[in-house]
Every structure is written in C-alpha cells, then in structure tokens.
Amino acid sequence: MSRPSASSPSSRSLRRPKSSQSPSRRRTAPSTNAVATPNRSRTRFSLLAAPAGSPLPLPFLYPLFFVAVYLAHWNLLQLPYYWDEAGYYIPAALDFFHTGSLIPTTTLTNAHPPLPSLLLAGWWRLCGGISVGATRTLVCMIAAFALVGVFRLARGLAGPIIAGVVTLLTAIYPVWFAQSTLAHADIFAAAFTLWALSFYLVQPTLVRPAPHRFAWTAVFFSLAALAKETAIVTPAALALWEIVQLFIAGPEELADRPGRPVYRRIHLFWIAALAAPVLPLALWYAYHFHRTGFVFGNPEFLRYNATANLGSARILLSLWHRVVHVTFHMNMYVPVVLTLALLATAKPINLIPRSLRRPAFPAILVIVLGNLVAFSILGGALLTRYLLPVFPLVLLLCVSVWTARMRAWAWLAGLTAATFLTALWVNPPYTFAPEDNLTYRDMVILHERAINLIEKRFPAATVLTAWPATSELTRPELGYAHKSFRVTPLENFTAEEIQKAAADPGSYDTMLIFSSKWTPPPGALNLSRGHEATDMRYFDFHRDVSPEEAAAMLHGDIVWQAQSKGEWVAVLRFPRSVEARLFVPFANK
Known part of the structure; x- marks a missing residue:
C-alpha cells in the first residue's frame, strides 16, 4: 500500500485535523498555519490524561477496571497454580524471592526474561508473604492495566463509545478472561504491548509527534520484551513497516519544507524507538549466557520451540491454526462473520474514523500478520495466549466496521458479548487447551x-x-x-x-x-x-x-x-x- 501524495485528501487530513472532526468541532478547529506552529501548552504530556473534550481520565478508570476484573474472577482467586504457572513461572519467582537469583534454580531454566518474577516477588514482599491469593490479585491488576491500555488505544483511534465496547468484549473474550488470573508471562507482555501501541498507533492532531511518544513507545515495548521474549515480534514488525514506508514514500513527502511533516525524520525516529527493546533483551540473554552457558535456555527448550519448527509443511499448518485462533476460536467467528457480512452487503452510513484508516489501519494489519507468521514458527505448542495482544485489535477493527455500516450496531455488540460469555462455559466441538x-x-x-x-x-x-x-x-x-x-x-x-x-x-x-x-x-x-x-x-x-x-x-x-x-x-x-x-x-x- 503506497502512501498518499502530498496533494491527496488523505495526506491533507494528516495536516488538517478538522477534516476528521465532527461538524460541531470544525468551527473551532485550528488553521493549517496554527498546526504548523503548535501551541506548546497543548502538547504538555500526561501519561494518564484524557484527550481534549473527553470526560474519562484514565486514573479514574483503572480502579473501576480492577474492581470489575477482581469481582468477575472471584471464584478463581484461590485456585492452585495451573500448568506453566506450576511448571515454570511460580518456581522461578519463588527462586528469586528466596535467593535473589534471576536464573531459576529449582526448575529448568528456559531463558524467559525475569520481569514477571521481579513483579511477583516484589508484590509478595508488599503483601507480607507468599500466597495464591496475592498472586491472583497481582495478575488481576496487570489484566486491568492491560484493559486500560486497550481503552486508551481504542479511544484515541475511534472515540470513547467504541473504546468502551472493545474493552468490554476483550475482557469477556474467553481466552483473555481465563488468562486474567493466571501468572503466565503472556498477560504481562500483552499489557505493556497494548500500552506501547496506544502511543504508537494513536496519531496526534499535530503533524510532528511529540518526543514523549517515541520515548514511551520504546519503554513499554522494552518492558513487554522483558516480560516475555516473543513480545519483540510486534515492535520488530512495526519497525519493518516503518522501513517499508521510507522506501515507498514519494520525494515530495520526504522533503523538508516549512509547515510540512518531516516524514523521513519521523520514520527514522520511529525505527529507533521500535528497535530500542532489542537492547535490554540482548543484555538479558548475555547475562543468561554468562551464568548458564546457554543463550536461549536449555538445548531441549530451544529445539522444541524453534529449531524443530522450521519445516515448510509445519509452518503452513501452524499458520492455518493461527488464522483460526484469531477469526474462529471461542466464538470469535461471530464478530468476524458479522463484519465480513456488513462489508459485503451494507453501504457505509459514515466514514470509519480517519485515524483508524490511515496510518493506523495498515499498521494494525502489519501487527496481526506479523504475530500470525511469527507464532507459526516460534513455540512448540500452539497456545492461543501467545496472541493475547492481537485479540483487542481484531475486535477494534470489527466494532469500527459495525459503527460505520449499521446504525443498530449495538445489537451486534450484544450478540458478540452473549456468545463470548457462552463460550466461557460451553466448550466448542473440537480439541482445545483447557x-x-x-x-x-x-x-x-x-x-x-x-x-x-x-x-x-x-x-x-x-x-x-x-x-x-x-x-x-x-x-x-x-x-x-x-x-x-x-x-x-x-x-x-x-x-x-x-x-x-x-x-x-x-x-x-x-x-x-x-x-x-x-x-x-x-x-x-x-x-x-x-x-x-x-x-x-x-x-x-x-x-x-x-x-x-x-x-x-x-x-x-x-x-x-x-x-x-x-x-x-x-x-x-x-x-x-x-x-x-x-x-x-x-x-x-
């Protein structure tokens, strides 16, 4: 997909924020000259502040989200540890809690980064001791933090109403719901990834991204990579996308002129921010090699999760399974089929939010495709929790299409919510992981x-x-x-x-x-x-x-x-x- 020329409507919309605003706000939209020389007081950064005109500052949302997640999982909070919790993550956290060692000693090390262990051990210290209930509470806190990230991302791209619907559907989607109390690294990585995307994907009204957007994108993607190494897939895919845009952009777009976006410089800044997570992850692997003699865990772990998965037949079969995971599994086919039906039959009643169309829409596709391909190669087991950050993006695309193609779209959201809740207890007619x-x-x-x-x-x-x-x-x-x-x-x-x-x-x-x-x-x-x-x-x-x-x-x-x-x-x-x-x-x- 090529970038628009400097004279195209889509290109002008990047320089004229009033084109994507409602009629009531166009009267007060700043002129093009005002955009080129922005008022710095309006760009002052606040990590949790709401956009102008929004009545929902995020500090008020987080406690509400946490209480909702905690109460919804009430009867799960005292369950003993399950599967990979019992096999690796809890023993690794206990080893750090008791000995201060970042390398597990009572379970076989597999080179997973240590951030979940650090957070769990620190939380146990604050709670005065180790308990299943304390662990589940921390994971609920992380899940709520992730949902706030989903809301921030969707609100910035499509407005607060769509954001609320997408956040609710994400929270009750069975795979996400089940992982919201399990101390697997995937929920930690998903939370930081979604917050990073909320800075990268949400385009500001100003043509030049503020420096804090690059910084926070790098910080959150780095935290995601230190939570689980495979989280590097998303920033890597986006960095490649930024490089592609450099090559396909026209000369006028790359020209440095007064009042025009400095496209080349912006892309280079984004490439640097997206490449930043490689450094802390490389330092972790260097430390792991220094302590154990192995870079990527033990040889059997590396064989099972990488080197044994390189056959073309297996990759294609894995890719098919991954496509099924994000379009069909646990009743995800309901919103996907509804979306495809509307795209095929209904005429648009209003434009999809312009920020979702460009440049966020192609970037979201890059993220989804990048994760599908990467996790068709990485990982011996086809676990759906590896795709946790992808599910909110799929739902965001679906809900955005509903609102653009159907006035009574709330019925579609209600039907999707009902089928997701049903799938929590009613199992599908095929084999799946509990x-x-x-x-x-x-x-x-x-x-x-x-x-x-x-x-x-x-x-x-x-x-x-x-x-x-x-x-x-x-x-x-x-x-x-x-x-x-x-x-x-x-x-x-x-x-x-x-x-x-x-x-x-x-x-x-x-x-x-x-x-x-x-x-x-x-x-x-x-x-x-x-x-x-x-x-x-x-x-x-x-x-x-x-x-x-x-x-x-x-x-x-x-x-x-x-x-x-x-x-x-x-x-x-x-x-x-x-x-x-x-x-x-x-x-x-």
Missing part, C-alpha cells in the same frame, strides 16, 4: 481432589504420573499437596508410555492419571478429527489411554475417579508383594 476458557478450573479442582485423596489414603505412596502433576505432587507451595511425594514421571499417558511403566512395576505403587486436553466425547461432533494425523506428527498431539485401560495394562485397581465437563482424573493403586524375612538376633552365634 486454559482457553474456564475448563482449566475444572482440571485444577479435579487434580486438587485427587491429590487430597492420595494424601489421606496413601501418604507414603510413590506416584506414577505425568507433568504437570509431577510438580503438583513434589512442590507443596503450588497449592495441591501438604507434603512432597516421591514420583515416577511419564512423558504422557499414551499406550507406549504405559507399556514402559509396566516393565518396571517396582518403581511405583500408585498412579495419578488425567486428561491433558479437552476433546469432544465419543459420538459427538468433532471438527478436529480430520487433522489429528497432522497434529500428531507436527504438534505433539496424542491420545491418552483411559483409566480402565491403564489399570488393565499395569494390573492395578481404580480406587477413585471423577470427571467434570469432559475433564477427568483417576487414582490407581497397585498391590505389591514385599519379600519379608524374619530377623533373629544372634542367629549366627
């Missing part, structure tokens, strides 16, 4: 009940199980067990792994077996059945044996099992014969 909606809560509660039973009935057990239950049983601080159990680890619960365990029956006397993903029940509609073969080959998909099959293969008894909305767990016990010898004192004398 953390994409409230299914993860069922999984956590089932694990908690199973481990509680093992503690009461078999306190000296050696438990055969797979990750993350291996961590849940050996680390009481995760909230499941009151003591540490001996475990015999399995890779998963496939028939091959069970057969390996059957070859060494003396290494365990109890088994904790559970579902590792949600799949439609037998006989039900299953849209993912058609690509199970490729998922097994490229994405580590596997079929777990049932508790009954495991009991038969290992010659044990099912002593307890339970299920909840498709998630299941069982405890098996194996009677072991023990050789006993009578010891007679002085028998050899």
Whole structure:
C-alpha cells in the first residue's frame, strides 16, 4: 500500500485535523498555519490524561477496571497454580524471592526474561508473604492495566463509545478472561504491548509527534520484551513497516519544507524507538549466557520451540491454526462473520474514523500478520495466549466496521458479548487447551481432589504420573499437596508410555492419571478429527489411554475417579508383594 501524495485528501487530513472532526468541532478547529506552529501548552504530556473534550481520565478508570476484573474472577482467586504457572513461572519467582537469583534454580531454566518474577516477588514482599491469593490479585491488576491500555488505544483511534465496547468484549473474550488470573508471562507482555501501541498507533492532531511518544513507545515495548521474549515480534514488525514506508514514500513527502511533516525524520525516529527493546533483551540473554552457558535456555527448550519448527509443511499448518485462533476460536467467528457480512452487503452510513484508516489501519494489519507468521514458527505448542495482544485489535477493527455500516450496531455488540460469555462455559466441538476458557478450573479442582485423596489414603505412596502433576505432587507451595511425594514421571499417558511403566512395576505403587486436553466425547461432533494425523506428527498431539485401560495394562485397581465437563482424573493403586524375612538376633552365634 503506497502512501498518499502530498496533494491527496488523505495526506491533507494528516495536516488538517478538522477534516476528521465532527461538524460541531470544525468551527473551532485550528488553521493549517496554527498546526504548523503548535501551541506548546497543548502538547504538555500526561501519561494518564484524557484527550481534549473527553470526560474519562484514565486514573479514574483503572480502579473501576480492577474492581470489575477482581469481582468477575472471584471464584478463581484461590485456585492452585495451573500448568506453566506450576511448571515454570511460580518456581522461578519463588527462586528469586528466596535467593535473589534471576536464573531459576529449582526448575529448568528456559531463558524467559525475569520481569514477571521481579513483579511477583516484589508484590509478595508488599503483601507480607507468599500466597495464591496475592498472586491472583497481582495478575488481576496487570489484566486491568492491560484493559486500560486497550481503552486508551481504542479511544484515541475511534472515540470513547467504541473504546468502551472493545474493552468490554476483550475482557469477556474467553481466552483473555481465563488468562486474567493466571501468572503466565503472556498477560504481562500483552499489557505493556497494548500500552506501547496506544502511543504508537494513536496519531496526534499535530503533524510532528511529540518526543514523549517515541520515548514511551520504546519503554513499554522494552518492558513487554522483558516480560516475555516473543513480545519483540510486534515492535520488530512495526519497525519493518516503518522501513517499508521510507522506501515507498514519494520525494515530495520526504522533503523538508516549512509547515510540512518531516516524514523521513519521523520514520527514522520511529525505527529507533521500535528497535530500542532489542537492547535490554540482548543484555538479558548475555547475562543468561554468562551464568548458564546457554543463550536461549536449555538445548531441549530451544529445539522444541524453534529449531524443530522450521519445516515448510509445519509452518503452513501452524499458520492455518493461527488464522483460526484469531477469526474462529471461542466464538470469535461471530464478530468476524458479522463484519465480513456488513462489508459485503451494507453501504457505509459514515466514514470509519480517519485515524483508524490511515496510518493506523495498515499498521494494525502489519501487527496481526506479523504475530500470525511469527507464532507459526516460534513455540512448540500452539497456545492461543501467545496472541493475547492481537485479540483487542481484531475486535477494534470489527466494532469500527459495525459503527460505520449499521446504525443498530449495538445489537451486534450484544450478540458478540452473549456468545463470548457462552463460550466461557460451553466448550466448542473440537480439541482445545483447557486454559482457553474456564475448563482449566475444572482440571485444577479435579487434580486438587485427587491429590487430597492420595494424601489421606496413601501418604507414603510413590506416584506414577505425568507433568504437570509431577510438580503438583513434589512442590507443596503450588497449592495441591501438604507434603512432597516421591514420583515416577511419564512423558504422557499414551499406550507406549504405559507399556514402559509396566516393565518396571517396582518403581511405583500408585498412579495419578488425567486428561491433558479437552476433546469432544465419543459420538459427538468433532471438527478436529480430520487433522489429528497432522497434529500428531507436527504438534505433539496424542491420545491418552483411559483409566480402565491403564489399570488393565499395569494390573492395578481404580480406587477413585471423577470427571467434570469432559475433564477427568483417576487414582490407581497397585498391590505389591514385599519379600519379608524374619530377623533373629544372634542367629549366627
């Protein structure tokens, strides 16, 4: 897409803010000369201040957003730690809390940047101790901060009404809602990324961006990269976009004339700001290499998340999955289909906000496409939480089209909200990770009940199980067990792994077996059945044996099992014969 010429209407709109204002505001819009020599008092920076004429300063919004997020997640705040929380993020934060080490010592380091650990440990200090409730509260605070960033971004591009709708839909979208109390690095990175975008994408009325916009964009993107290394994808994509604009801009646009935007200089400033996050991330990797001898974590982590994913077939399949994630998954197809239908059939009743059309609209497309492509290569698991910053942008595009094409667009927003809320509890007809909606809560509660039973009935057990239950049983601080159990680890619960365990029956006397993903029940509609073969080959998909099959293969008894909305767990016990010898004192004398 080429930039407009200096004489085009779109180019003039960048120099004449009154063209994108409502009729009531055009009467008082400044002249072109006034724009070229702006009143500096109007550009004084405030990180949280509202734009002129807006009645909603952000300092008043944050406590409201936090209370709303906290209360909406009330019954999730005391749940034990789940999945990657238990496997890495909480142990890493505990290591820093107890020893001050940025490199985890009680779990395998994978070179994730340390910002989440620093924030968690600092918050625990402020709270006077470590607790699940304190952790969940901090994540709610980060989620609320992210939603304020969504509101600031959408308000600057499309106005407060659209901003309110986009923020609400983002907050209740199942993937976002579920991650809003989980201490994964992704919600931290998403929060800082969205705040950075609120400075980069929102074009001011003045033709020359104020220096603070470059600075805060660099700061927030740097914080995002220090929260999770893959957050560097968004500023990298935007930096490439700025470089492209330098090459496709016409000579008149790049000319330095009085009263004209200095396009070349502005693009170079943006490139510098967007490249700035590389420095702190590089310093972190240098420190990690100095301490461990590895740059990107351990070799297995690097293989699983990068080097093993470079085949063209896998990349294309991953890209297909990623497109499905942002257009279909968890009822996202509802706003997307409504938007496409309006674009195909309805005539516009008013222009999409000009700031959303240019230059924000192509930049948003660059961000979405950049993340889709990057996360088709990076990451061994196709987790949807990697795309957290993308979902608000997709919703912003959808709602902007609704308001431009349909007067009764509020009905579309209401329908979308209803389907998002439904998807929190009603599972889709295909396989998905429990953390994409409230299914993860069922999984956590089932694990908690199973481990509680093992503690009461078999306190000296050696438990055969797979990750993350291996961590849940050996680390009481995760909230499941009151003591540490001996475990015999399995890779998963496939028939091959069970057969390996059957070859060494003396290494365990109890088994904790559970579902590792949600799949439609037998006989039900299953849209993912058609690509199970490729998922097994490229994405580590596997079929777990049932508790009954495991009991038969290992010659044990099912002593307890339970299920909840498709998630299941069982405890098996194996009677072991023990050789006993009578010891007679002085028998050899």
